[in-house]
Amino acid sequence: MLKRLIGAAALAVAIGATLVAGTGVHPTPAFAASNMVPDYEVKLMMNPSAVLGSDFKLTSTVLNAFSMPTTVTKLNVAFLDTNAKDIYGNGWSPRIRKIENENDFELTYKKRYPITNGDINAALTQANSEGFDSSDTNYSAQVEWGYQNKTLSITRKKSGSKSGYSGMDLPSISDARSLMINNAPDKFNDWLYSDWGTTKLQSSRYFGPVLAKRSTGTWSGMTLDIEVWPIKNAASTGTEYIVEASFKTTSQSTASTKQAELIGFLQSKGWFLAQDSLKTQLIMDRY
Template identity: 45%
Template sequence: MNVLKTWKKVTASIMLSIMTLGSGLTVLETPQASAAANAVPAYEVKFLAKPEAVLNADGKPNSDVLQTLGLDSSPRAIGVEYFDTDSLGLDEQGWNVRFRKKEDKNNYELTYKKRYPIINGDVEAALTLANQEGFDASDDNYEAEIDWGYGKQTLSFSNTKKVDAITSGAQLPSDSKALEMLLDKLPGKLKNWSASNWGKQQLSASRAYGPITFERYEGTWNGQEMTLEVWPILNEAGTGVENIVEVSFKTDDASTVSGLRAQLMQLLENENWLLPGDGLKTQLILERY
């Protein structure tokens, strides 16, 4: 009798061990889900330049600027306008919707952009927040970029779509036609940003801010594609326009961007062309139009 009890105990113990081992093997064989990595951004370095120092009376860059920055003397005209509600509901959530036409292209560019401020230079924190909100390395629809200005950095994710143009040059279509196209191509992230159809409702209630036709001068500086843009934006009083001049270059190389930025800043300072401070053209347009 005692032998039978002992055998039952041993058998139960063995079975328990097998079940435990099996359970352990089952856990080991189950793949662990891993979160997508943070996006890897490109960089655009931007500085404002003093209009009175770099432009001639006709609003064109002077010959010294063109030569020093390696820019072509013939610019490309680009028509642009932004869409938002009267209360700037999209901008309040960090979204900008842009409609653009380059004079030498036969299509319109529709860009939906989400911005994240970079606090105290902590790029990784901004990328992580963006990741948590759906912008990660696996999303091929959005281009991650860091705008690095005089004193601040901004992370952005842009989704650009192209539509065949019905106008020529840098001319934009009617506001209603442009809005119709923007709604038709509205990406899902913006459409359902904070609630189902939130973005569609915001954009449907939007109006145009602009239009503005600016000139872009392109060239090569220090091995980088250099750009100088002259934006004639309505002045604060609304009585005329003021030229906003921006000098910029783009790079995918995070290891060299800091050094190149320092070189460009030093060059602009040495020539007395640099306008110290940051300015976001988009914000000026949304405020003044």
Template identity: 45%
Template sequence: MTFLSRAARPAAGGSAVALAVAAALLAPTSPAYAAANAVPTYEVKINLTAAALDASFAPSAAVKSAFGITGSAKARSYSYYDTDGLALDAQGWSVRLRHKSGSSFEETYKKRFPVTNGDIDAALTTANAAGFDSSDTNYDAEVDWGYAKQTLSFSNEKSHSSSGYSGTTMPTSTTGRTWLVNDVPGKLENWGGTGWGRTTLQASRAHGPVTSKVYGGAWGPSDDASIEVLPVVGANGTGTEYVVELSFKTGSYADAADLHADAIAVAESHGWLYHGDILKTQLILDRY
């Protein structure tokens, strides 16, 4: 209970307004609470070596059987947009334009936060301070869990009509950039300063396109398993290398941990495991 001192009490017959003002000044202030941290889903991403592919550069029958891959190949083409100096990437942002056969173009604006020593909660708190919290339904939070590395990301997904584009055909770099600039979300547009993201994206170009094949299935606690086979130009600018990524999506941390351990164990036992993490985004930005 709050007591007014004798000096603070209004004189007999004094204004009721004065009493109200005094009470308001002395009333406890309710603390302001920020929105809670976002709740992420999980995607386990394990790279396999070329030993996992058959002579046609598709996952071998043994690999498909081991990881529950039953679907036929589906093509997708995509490019990442950034400046020649990779200014967006330097701020943890990536902007992707992707085209799956028979679908609209997908525009993805993604902000990444590193996860240090497996402390996902700390990464979520850092993201919260940057404006990415549970109240923002425009962004989906996800933890990418690789062989040895975890990354927290927040993705804003938009679409653009694919009318006039057959298969997985991509637009010119200039056309794709125009679409992406027109749809740039507010968090990127004003990242680090008013209009920074829009201006930076206007100076970007397409890194790519690349076209991969994806094979789907289900394995263990994940009903969303896949293997993506991505051909990329060699590091010296010639030849072709194949990136093979095994992935599983789940909403459960416990399931993700099990999938991560089991997938590594199975791949290792068959001699398919790549002992490291290949970030496709970085690879494409660097080589195209």
């Protein structure tokens, strides 16, 4: 409804401009804000049976290949949505995360746009038409660059705290709802209609949590992370381990070149898994 109202308003402005032009009066031209400028995160899957030991930790061979220490950073992650996944179904992912050694909870509101046929500009233009343009510096744009697929993510990050929690604990679902509702940005909240986002969050539940572990090292002169995510398997009878290697860059050409190089490197070690990472989708499907 909100999008239709915006479209109607734009049409009215266009008609008005035409009428003014017909009278010989020259209106001041209006310039739309430019598309957002994204950075890039290349994410490639690794074969868990080849890179994890019997303890489900990265083997010393993998750690040594990327100059990684044996220490890891823990990440406790959960998404909030209704049972019907109304929020996820509209392209949004509200996430709460606790990162080891950080005091506050990280609150993320992420809107995703699929990139079709590799056309990043088309996705950025679509996001622009829905209110995400370069004038809004509260949001960041990122192209998540996988093995075969790419996705545009528009993200707003905030932080929040609740007393009574320690270590890697996430808050209770009622406290998590409160944090996410109180910090909800307007674009998320009013996506389909006024207060849509907070209304959905009021009846949300946890999808997750998942306690992931991140190892950080270097590859080809770049910072490289490998994360191990223990996710409930499809039958809910055990755990499936997702292992993802990733690096970030501000350059599209670097992302393209280094993505191909990293695939080649992982293949040469027998570590590559020729699939795209679907962590969020798996969590939304299995929890």
